[in-house]
Amino acid sequence: MTLVARIKVTLSDVEPQVLRRFDVPLMIKLNRLHDVIQAAMGWTDSHLYEFRAGGSGWGVPDPDGFYDGPMPASKTSLLDVIEDVGTKTIHYIY
Known part of the structure; x- marks a missing residue:
C-alpha cells in the first residue's frame, strides 16, 4: 500500500x-516533487528552487561547495x- 499526501x-x-x-506518494523525493509542481503550474523549470521548512532548506546544492546552500x-x-x-507546511521557493 502506498501512502499518499x-x-x-x-x-x-x-x-x-x-x-x-494534487496527490503524491509520501515517499516522493523532493526533486521529483519539484517536477510535479512545475508540471501542475505549467512552468518550464527555468529557475533554481528550494523547499523550506523549520529553518532547513532542500534544493540543488552548490556543485562547487562555495556556500552552505x-x-x-x-x-x-x-x-x-x-x-x-x-510540520505540514513546506514553502516552495521558485
Missing part, C-alpha cells in the same frame, strides 16, 4: 488567488521532511 500549492502575493491540488532535494523524501521537521 494531498498537496495544496498556493502562490503568494497574486490576485486572483492561484492554487493547485540547501541540502540535496534528491536525497530527501516528503515524508522525511514531515517527520524530521514536524
Whole structure:
C-alpha cells in the first residue's frame, strides 16, 4: 500500500488567488516533487528552487561547495521532511 499526501500549492502575493491540488506518494523525493509542481503550474523549470521548512532548506546544492546552500532535494523524501521537521507546511521557493 502506498501512502499518499494531498498537496495544496498556493502562490503568494497574486490576485486572483492561484492554487493547485494534487496527490503524491509520501515517499516522493523532493526533486521529483519539484517536477510535479512545475508540471501542475505549467512552468518550464527555468529557475533554481528550494523547499523550506523549520529553518532547513532542500534544493540543488552548490556543485562547487562555495556556500552552505540547501541540502540535496534528491536525497530527501516528503515524508522525511514531515517527520524530521514536524510540520505540514513546506514553502516552495521558485
